Amino acid sequence: MSYRFSTRTGWDVGESGYAAAIREAKAAGRELVDLTVSNPTVCGFDYDEEAVLAPLARREALTYDPDPRGMRFAREAVAGYYGDHGADVDPDSVVLTTSTSEGYGYLFRLLCDAGDEVLVAQPSYPLFDFLADLEDVRLKPYPLFYDYGWWIDFAELEGRIGPRTKAIVVVHPNNPTGHATGVAERGRLEEICARRGLALIVDEVFLDYPVEEDVRLRSFAVGPHPALTFVLSGMSKIAGLPQMKVGWIVGLGPEGDRGPAMGRLEVVADTFLSMNAPMQWALPVWLAGRQWIQKQIRDRVRGNLLTTAGGGAEVLRLDAGWSAILRLPQRLGEEDVAGRLLREAGVVVHPGSFYGISEAGRVVVSLLGPAGEFAEGISRIKRVTKWNHASY
Numbered sequence: 001m002s003y004r005f006s007t008r009t010g011w012d013v014g015e016s017g018y019a020a021a022i023r024e025a026k027a028a029g030r031e032l033v034d035l036t037v038s039n040p041t042v043c044g045f046d047y048d049e050e051a052v053l054a055p056l057a058r059r060e061a062l063t064y065d066p067d068p069r070g071m072r073f074a075r076e077a078v079a080g081y082y083g084d085h086g087a088d089v090d091p092d093s094v095v096l097t098t099s100t101s102e103g104y105g106y107l108f109r110l111l112c113d114a115g116d117e118v119l120v121a122q123p124s125y126p127l128f129d130f131l132a133d134l135e136d137v138r139l140k141p142y143p144l145f146y147d148y149g150w151w152i153d154f155a156e157l158e159g160r161i162g163p164r165t166k167a168i169v170v171v172h173p174n175n176p177t178g179h180a181t182g183v184a185e186r187g188r189l190e191e192i193c194a195r196r197g198l199a200l201i202v203d204e205v206f207l208d209y210p211v212e213e214d215v216r217l218r219s220f221a222v223g224p225h226p227a228l229t230f231v232l233s234g235m236s237k238i239a240g241l242p243q244m245k246v247g248w249i250v251g252l253g254p255e256g257d258r259g260p261a262m263g264r265l266e267v268v269a270d271t272f273l274s275m276n277a278p279m280q281w282a283l284p285v286w287l288a289g290r291q292w293i294q295k296q297i298r299d300r301v302r303g304n305l306l307t308t309a310g311g312g313a314e315v316l317r318l319d320a321g322w323s324a325i326l327r328l329p330q331r332l333g334e335e336d337v338a339g340r341l342l343r344e345a346g347v348v349v350h351p352g353s354f355y356g357i358s359e360a361g362r363v364v365v366s367l368l369g370p371a372g373e374f375a376e377g378i379s380r381i382k383r384v385t386k387w388n389h390a391s392y
Contacts, residue, residue: 008133018351021342033377034348035365038322040240044370045296051289052241055282063277068270070096070248070280077284078248081238085207087221089250093258095265096275096283098245100205101131103232106249106268108135110261111166111199118201119160120169121152123177123325123355128169140165141356149317150179154188161192167199168192172220173206176325176355176364178318180210180217193227199261200229205237206321208294211302217320221250228253228261239286240293246279246286297322301367304374322368325352328361328385338363345380 015023025032037043069075075091082089097103112118114136120128122141132139142157144150157168170189173180181189193200202220210217221231234247251262301322308315308324316325326349328337338351341363352362367374 008136011130011133018336018339018342021339022348025342025346030346032342032346032348033373033380035369035374035377036348036350037369038366039242040293040297040368041243043300043368045240045293045300047240048289048292051285051292055285056278058278058281061277061281065277066273068266068273069094070275071277074280074283075248077287078250080284081287082219082221082250085216085219085221087219088223089221089252093251093262095249095251095262095269096280097234097247097249097269098274099236099247100203100232100234101127101247102272102274103230103234103247103249104128104131104201105135106265107167107199107201107230107232108132108137109268110265112137115164117162117165118167118169119157119165121171121174123174123352123357124171125175126354126356138164142168144174144177144179146177146316149319150174150177152181152185152189154192158192161196161198165196165198167201169201169203170220171203171206173209173217173318173320175206175321176323176350177316178211178321178323180319181220183218186218186220190225190227190229193229198227200227202229202231204231204233207233208238208290209298209301209322210320211305211318213302215319221252223252225252226254228257235283235286238294239290240297241286244279244282244286246275246283297368300371303371304367304369307371307375307378322366324365324367325357326363326365326381328363328381337361341381341384345384347377347380349381 072091074096075094078094079089079091097106115138117138117140118132119142120139121144123144128139140160142160143153145153168189170181189200204219207217207219220229229252231250231252232247235244236242251258251265305315314327316327318324338349341347341349350364352364355364
């Protein structure tokens with residue numbers, strides 16, 4: 001008799017046909033150009049090894065001094081980061097986590113009972129589905145639509161709020177669309193949450209990566225906060241250090257809601273005590289040195305975006321981040337476009353469906369890869385698809 005596992009982990013864990021095709025192409029010795037690589041540590045950036053590794057050897061880390069929210073000096077460093085963004089954040093409103101994923105888990109536990117609902121934008125990263133399953137939370141998508149830029153469909157969003165809806169998730173800027181929530185959109189989101197008694201969860205991991213120079217995105221940590229708001233971020237993107245597993249939650253909003261929320265969140269954090277001491281001691285140093293890697297990443301993204309110009313290629317407009325959605329000719333929409341690019345061009349991309357994009361002929365690429373490799377991949381795509389404006 002086979003063992004009966006939890007229904008919350010009842011995922012299809014088999015290999016997809018596309019993943020199998022990539023594996024088989026590599027095994028056959030094909031030279032592939034991978035335009036999905038989004039791990040900055042393998043993209044050829046110049047890390048200051050001494051600055052990154054030295055603070056991990058602090059002698060103070062040998063002493064176990066647990067604090068549910070994280071050591072005070074580390075939380076002060078996070079508050080200082082938001083100070084650089086023009087926000088006045090109280091270190092006592094910060095809870096350190098090992099990742100934004102863990103932060104979501106904490107917040108789903110804080111806000112939701114089993115079967116409660118959270119609204120999440122679509123397109124979005126598929127990680128949310130797994131996080132919600134593990135916490136017995138139901139996700140309901142609200143659409144982003146494209147019209148010379150991405151916009152929140154507020155009519156659809158409000159129509160999907162039900163009696164069991166507890167929170168709205170906003171990824172600012174969004175992955176993979178690169179949509180940054182504008183001032184008017186933010187105001188409307190906050191008004192809806194305040195009126196309907198919902199929490200606003202804002203993921204800002206890509207906040208420091210606007211596409212245009214001299215543009216500075218406004219953090220949701222900047223007040224005022226008419227609704228209970230939680231801002232998440234971490235070192236994975238801010239300092240290009242996904243392997244260091246450092247993230248946080250900032251709790252904001254009316255004190256009558258924020259105070260009880262932070263008290264409960266502290267108990268959740270105390271139950272796990274997941275942030276280890278060496279990372280906390282290193283956090284202020286990494287935050288202080290973040291500009292070194294951020295400039296390299298922004299320059300790479302902007303340069304790779306320029307590579308896509310011309311030849312009829314269309315990249316859907318993005319405000320920030322390091323992903324882009326390519327719109328390919330409609331004549332290719334009746335077949336598996338990503339599969340065709342793999343077979344005929346030797347290029348690996350993400351199918352749009354991976355992010356919940358329903359329109360035909362959409363694929364997602366990472367703008368983080370080395371310039372030469374990225375240019376070669378785009379050149380191959382253009383040759384296969386023979387992009388031209390008349391085909392859209």
